[in-house]
Amino acid sequence: MPRIPYAPRIRTVLVVTAAALAARRALRGRIKGSPLWPLPALDHPISGRGREAQAPARTHRLTVTERVAEATGVIRLRLEGADLPDWEPGAHLDLVLPSGTVRQYSLCGSPATPGSYTIAVRLIEDGRGGSQEAHELLHEGTEVTVRGPRNRFPLHDSHAYVFIAGGIGITPILPMVRQAEREGIPWRLLYGGRSRASMPFLAEVEKLAGAGADRVTVVAEDEDGRPDLAALLAGAPPHAAVYCCGPEPLMDAVAALLPDAPEGLTLHTERFAPATPSPTGENAPFEVELRRTGRTVTVPADTSALRAIRDQALPDLPYSCEQGFCGTCQQRLLAGEVEHRDELLTDAERDDSLLICVSRAREGGRLVLDL
Numbered sequence: 001m002p003r004i005p006y007a008p009r010i011r012t013v014l015v016v017t018a019a020a021l022a023a024r025r026a027l028r029g030r031i032k033g034s035p036l037w038p039l040p041a042l043d044h045p046i047s048g049r050g051r052e053a054q055a056p057a058r059t060h061r062l063t064v065t066e067r068v069a070e071a072t073g074v075i076r077l078r079l080e081g082a083d084l085p086d087w088e089p090g091a092h093l094d095l096v097l098p099s100g101t102v103r104q105y106s107l108c109g110s111p112a113t114p115g116s117y118t119i120a121v122r123l124i125e126d127g128r129g130g131s132q133e134a135h136e137l138l139h140e141g142t143e144v145t146v147r148g149p150r151n152r153f154p155l156h157d158s159h160a161y162v163f164i165a166g167g168i169g170i171t172p173i174l175p176m177v178r179q180a181e182r183e184g185i186p187w188r189l190l191y192g193g194r195s196r197a198s199m200p201f202l203a204e205v206e207k208l209a210g211a212g213a214d215r216v217t218v219v220a221e222d223e224d225g226r227p228d229l230a231a232l233l234a235g236a237p238p239h240a241a242v243y244c245c246g247p248e249p250l251m252d253a254v255a256a257l258l259p260d261a262p263e264g265l266t267l268h269t270e271r272f273a274p275a276t277p278s279p280t281g282e283n284a285p286f287e288v289e290l291r292r293t294g295r296t297v298t299v300p301a302d303t304s305a306l307r308a309i310r311d312q313a314l315p316d317l318p319y320s321c322e323q324g325f326c327g328t329c330q331q332r333l334l335a336g337e338v339e340h341r342d343e344l345l346t347d348a349e350r351d352d353s354l355l356i357c358v359s360r361a362r363e364g365g366r367l368v369l370d371l
Ligand code: FES
Pocket: 319, 320, 321, 322, 323, 324, 325, 326, 327, 328, 329, 330, 355, 356, 357, 358
């Protein structure tokens, strides 16, 4: 058989060509999978809310250095640690309890105090156990892990503020009132609760009223009945910013009164409440395509998309409350119709994102996420 003089060179060319083709195919797969086509898919989104949601909140190991009975059923905790990030009024922490349960608590101390955070925890006897665990296990000297702070309830600039707080809802409001006072911006506060004994930070609130005693209205239901929200809003300066935090019925009542209030009031609320249930009372299974990962996950009727994605594809996907109010699990939506079941996202945010711990595909459809 005649010897082919160029055989080794031909073999080399064939090997190099095959390798180049394989590399091209792999790159194509990444490019096609990218929502940023024609750019290759990235490990993390480079823009949009998906990126914010994926940015892991910083974790800190803190020590409880003070525990005070702030009101009946409410403890105030000071948590100290090194190198803590700054925060602004309205911010909250994710508190990781010794059992691993995560709960959100508003920061209620002073942002100007470096090295410590202050939170208050109301004991909810028939709750899901988080507040009970905090009351039982968090004492001076206990170490805890926290994530954050994060702020889903920021204080926007305004020429005047109306603050409305119910019970433990005073915790995010108090730093806002202090800031408005410091900056000389007119404010009023209505603070309601079941009884004076059950209302945390009452002494400080009454002190804040200072010379302008009519700036603060304290309503203890067992002595004064229900607060007159309509009168408060009717007396608000036009275009004032209204900040409200407390039980759901309080926030719903304020929202319902707003159309009859002076012109241009804007309402800002923070709801730490469970997600809206399905309108039909039942869930349907659906599929989620993870575009950048190149996987499709089936979400059973009795499981959230968050759980299914963590179990089947991305075990480190961040989350916190699993109830649709902290925003940690917000993901960018590339395609599909969503049944939003949270109270957190704005309409604009809902156009291209969802909270995967509670929201689902509409009518058992399919969602495509930038994951
Ligand atoms: S984990 Fe908190 S909103 Fe989804």
